[in-house]
Amino acid sequence: MSSRLFEPLTLPSGAVLKNRVALAPLTNQQSHEDGTLSADEERWLLRRARGGFGLVETCAAHVSREGQAFDRQLGIFDDALSSRLGELAAGIRGAGALGIVQLHHGGVRAPSRLTGEQPWSASAFTEEREGFEVPRAASEELIEATIERFAAAAERAARAGFGGVELHAAHGYVLSQFLSRTMNQRVDRWGGSLENRARFLLESLRASRQRTPRGFTIGVRLSPENFGLAHGLDLDETIEVARMLSSEGLDFLHLSLWDVSKNTQKYPEKHALPLFRAALPGVPILAAGKVWTLAEAEAVLELGADVVALGRAAILNPEWPERARDPAWQPRRPPLTPAEYAELDLGPHFVSYLHKFRDMVAQP
Numbered sequence: 001m002s003s004r005l006f007e008p009l010t011l012p013s014g015a016v017l018k019n020r021v022a023l024a025p026l027t028n029q030q031s032h033e034d035g036t037l038s039a040d041e042e043r044w045l046l047r048r049a050r051g052g053f054g055l056v057e058t059c060a061a062h063v064s065r066e067g068q069a070f071d072r073q074l075g076i077f078d079d080a081l082s083s084r085l086g087e088l089a090a091g092i093r094g095a096g097a098l099g100i101v102q103l104h105h106g107g108v109r110a111p112s113r114l115t116g117e118q119p120w121s122a123s124a125f126t127e128e129r130e131g132f133e134v135p136r137a138a139s140e141e142l143i144e145a146t147i148e149r150f151a152a153a154a155e156r157a158a159r160a161g162f163g164g165v166e167l168h169a170a171h172g173y174v175l176s177q178f179l180s181r182t183m184n185q186r187v188d189r190w191g192g193s194l195e196n197r198a199r200f201l202l203e204s205l206r207a208s209r210q211r212t213p214r215g216f217t218i219g220v221r222l223s224p225e226n227f228g229l230a231h232g233l234d235l236d237e238t239i240e241v242a243r244m245l246s247s248e249g250l251d252f253l254h255l256s257l258w259d260v261s262k263n264t265q266k267y268p269e270k271h272a273l274p275l276f277r278a279a280l281p282g283v284p285i286l287a288a289g290k291v292w293t294l295a296e297a298e299a300v301l302e303l304g305a306d307v308v309a310l311g312r313a314a315i316l317n318p319e320w321p322e323r324a325r326d327p328a329w330q331p332r333r334p335p336l337t338p339a340e341y342a343e344l345d346l347g348p349h350f351v352s353y354l355h356k357f358r359d360m361v362a363q364p
């Protein structure tokens with residue numbers, strides 16, 4: 001069956017996606033303790049690359065040691081990690097997909113348990129939840145050094161042979177903390193006005209661009225509005241941030257919507273996609289959030305996205321882009337048992353992480 005979903009797409013960088021189906025970034029806690037890529041993590045990703053995804057993102061990979069937010073998180077903070085990353089990049093490329101590393105720093109959500117130091121963020125603030133560690137407010141030197149860490153990680157990804165990177169500015173991690181009206185209470189050039197709150201992200205984009213070759217793809221992931229631990233975000237401000245990014249030359253904007261069938265919180269009669277589409281002519285838009293079927297994916301394109309990113313559907317259906325060409329095919333749905341996940345090339349650490357997500361794992 002012919003669907004726009006299976007047509008190629010050329011990004012502003014010049015990179016060509018063979019189709020418009022992406023593997024969303026998925027933390028899987030399968031790396032070695034020191035952040036090196038493991039065989040389990042490689043197997044999980046390459047199975048999806050071979051299953052036909054046109055764009056394959058790694059999980060959030062931390063750009064500096066003290067940005068680590070998860071146990072056994074993939075790292076890209078040191079050249080010692082590059083050789084295994086290079087093997088992954090070659091595998092993804094060999095399968096015909098564009099490989100993208102998601103660059104991440106946890107900020108307030110990088111616990112001292114993992115990093116050995118007090119977390120930092122835009123400002124010192126508190127949240128009423130168990131285990132919350134009050135962050136210290138970053139000095140300007142620390143912000144500038146972290147911009148440098150993002151750029152160094154982008155350069156490392158390019159050298160390792162990846163097609164690009166995505167700056168993770170969604171979900172309330174450090175770049176999103178600076179964008180936030182509530183978490184960022186600074187009064188210097190990194191806080192206050194939206195332009196100031198967006199400076200960390202924009203400078204990270206600029207610096208990453210400067211350190212990577214022409215043709216290297218650089219995208220940004222944003223949460224349009226509050227969700228979960230991301231707060232202080234306003235839809236109109238996020239659209240404005242997207243505009244600022246696009247005037248810097250953005251290869252894609254990735255919207256993390258969590259449920260593409262829902263309209264925005266701010267304007268219940270409006271969906272986010274047409275709003276971002278209208279604000280960003282010429283910038284490809286990726287969108288993720290509860291897409292399981294071909295019809296749902298096509299509806300996302302209709303709303304204005306260029307690429308549909310699959311998270312949970314890709315965990316359960318590694319060959320989704322191949323199988324979905326058949327309109328009679330029905331994707332597998334959760335819950336699955338650990339043994340069934342093992343057959344889909346998820347290692348035991350990933351399966352135990354999936355217990356955090358409702359109804360994903362069945363008791364055997």
Ligand SMILES: Cc1cc2nc3c(=O)[nH]c(=O)nc-3n(C[C@H](O)[C@H](O)[C@H](O)COP(=O)(O)O)c2cc1C
Binds near residue numbers: 028291
């Ligand atoms: C197990 C799991 C891990 C995730 N890890 C990340 C991550 O590392 N970075 C990120 O930006 N989003 C992450 N997400 C969010 C997904 O990329 C995606 O946006 C979300 O799951 C909604 O899409 P879906 O309904 O197709 O799963 C994760 C989601 C899940 C379920």
